[in-house]
Amino acid sequence: MTDGSDAFFAEWDRRGPSARRSVERAGLLVRALDAGTAGTPVLTVVGSKGKGTAATYASAALAAAGYRVVTVTSPALRRERERIRVDGAAISDTDLARLGERIRDATRRLPERRSGAGYLSPSGLFTIAGVLHARAVGADVIVLEAGMGGVSDEVSLFAPDVVAMTEVFAEHVGVLGDSPAEIAANKAGVTAATTSAVVSLPQSPPVTEAIATTVAARTHDRVKPEVIGPSGLPEAVLPAAYGRRNAELGCAAAERLLDAVGRPQPSPDRLHRVLSSVRLPGRLSWHRLPGTTILIDSAIDRSGAATALAEAYARWGGVDHVLVCLPDHKDVAGVIAELADLPVTYVRLPEYRHLRFTHPLPPHWTVMDDTQLTRERLASLGERIVGLGTVYFTARLLDLLNAETEHLFEA
Template sequence: MPSLDPFFTEWARRRPGRARSLERAAALARALGLDADRAPVLGVVGSKGKGTTATTAAAALASAGLRTVLVTGPSFRSYRERVRVDGMSVTDAELDALGARIDAARRGLPPVEESGGYLAPSGLFLVAGLLHARDVEADVCVLEAGMGGHRDELRLVGPEVVALGSVFAEHVGVLGDTVEEIAREKARVAGERTRALVRLPQTAGVAAEVDAALAEATGGRVRAEVVDPGRPGVEPPPALRPPGLSAASGVLGTAAAARMLDHLGRPPMDRERLHAVLGTLRLPGRLSHHAVPTEDASGGGGDGGATEDASGGGDGGATGDAGDESTGAVPDAEVLVDSAIDRAGVSAALAHARGLWGRVDHVLLCLPDHKDVSGAVEALGDLPVTAVRLPEAHLRFEHALPDHWDRMDADGLSPAALRALGTRVLALGTVYFTGRVLEAVDAPTDRLFG
């Protein structure tokens, strides 16, 4: 298990009211030589679907023969999953070495008290990804933002290409008070180095704010390019898109990768090779399908990787891929895992489960109060449901729930607990929770494609 202290020390020691410091993060990047020496970056922002977009973009770039470093978050089972090369997680030893270099540079900075803020874990994993890209001589990096915006470390990196997914009322009161304000903030990761922003269709108000923010950030030289998943002939074909609501994220990731190839002066993607690589795409926790082992999983990928600082962001949507069958399992009990956090996501996951199985025996739902709990309750109707509480201190679980629902703590998740609920179980909720379910069924999460 890698040491995580270099990534979490300053966050863990932060004082009340103290925020992340981009100035301190910029100083760290300079100390590591990343301000001038880094691979080209494709940055991914949005309210949901970021992980799917980033992973699809990385797979598409890898299909074009580029060595690609991917940074996403939160992780599923292990923090080494935060940094990948051509879809494969770094090793514990590699993450340890990256952390040690970051920590040595951090110790050379002025004290936190003088900088006015701390180094955020999500930003430090971006730094680790850029360092590793330099080590392995990567051709390109795909970096998923946390919340995104001008206060996100991705803005310091200055992505050459930005992929902007769907924007909705997530982080209201943090990034903005309206969806339009949130969209404007997320688009502000663009900067002097940015040469393209590719986005999904948005409402007129959101599109206008994105255009205004992009013009301001780039001096008017970059205009948003829209990719419409509903247009005939758009890559990838429907059969190779992730299922459910994340199909659009797969289209966005592919389009952003194509734009990056254009920026780099590379030939367009070969469709046959692209389709071959996308056919291997695996997105755990996003409509992924797993057999439940007969005994507690002991494969041991986990180091608590699904937990993360509250500012770290994450996919947060009903995005994903129908996946794998975990080893050592008997196929009479199955779980479908999805990181749905609102009414639309829960409804889509429920429809997918019924299409797969014909029925759902039980639903495990884990939604903190700041998610769309009421919408999820309505979407689930009269189904048997167990509400799951997580132990993370920054998450609250006080929303009123139907009296007939069962309750449990996340620490009680195990193959036996899943099997006791029935043979067709749907597990839905925040990524913190879905990571625990993947750990319980010993789902393989180190390789996402290839």
């Protein structure tokens, strides 16, 4: 690492082949750092997809109310410091280096990690660092996006005042649970005894029941999950397609948090102004190279690919080429079916050795490693290109295109 983030990846880089993250070890680190939230309200976003959108819009709505908001999301768009933001703006290299030193020093004081034992995960360490930074800058509220799971994620170390749940589906089966309902119970498990509200997008009946049962147990029947419908916000201040629901969820969660702490809601004019400034790079975002326009979306299943193609056809009437990067645990088969006979290049990410790219592919697809992808290669694929896949890949495209990712909204 050359950006000061090496401390966040130290144990992950040394993990064994079967080792898993250790939330318990992360809890020891929180105590070593005295990194509690100390009365600062916390809004936590969990779910299978769309968490970043919900967290960004919740943060924007809270900033519109006059709050100073620290937001932690995962993974980064282009630079690791983008995982921690203040009022939508990424922290500086200096801030990241300072936080990394605190993480490194505190980790040295922990019991030595035995071979094969659980490790401190990068996303968990950025969560802890974000809470530390919130204290340093005097944040009024903290918005945390779960990396994976809920009770099994480091966000569970910080009791949320409000929980927002995006759609839950069968992702990470066998890791978080053996069914969407079990996965939902894990994610809803982030709810604490002090949580005042849990807001959710509509879910399947088994998932709805699992969320309700988990929340009831965590809050001693004090809190009932609230399903969020259309917000009534103008379409112009919300993202396109499926992102709209997640944005509305984030805004609803922010509204519940303001109610919980007795803070006035922002005026409609100010709320609309701030929401109108939100940018979501890598989520149905449009970018240009000379002679080429590129639609980038972090679609990981067939429905996401279909949505992105629909947006492309609506603007262009056709697509010249599609870049796809999906590891084996994503819906590779569904995306293959959706792309049908379109010209496709499948991109692998050899740097991420925890991801496997072995799914059988159509014979007409081109296959390449991301190191072979250049601006010139991208432009040679046509005038109308769609880039789809895991956030690690969309981040690679955004970096290649030098996309603006420093500021997600203007408060």
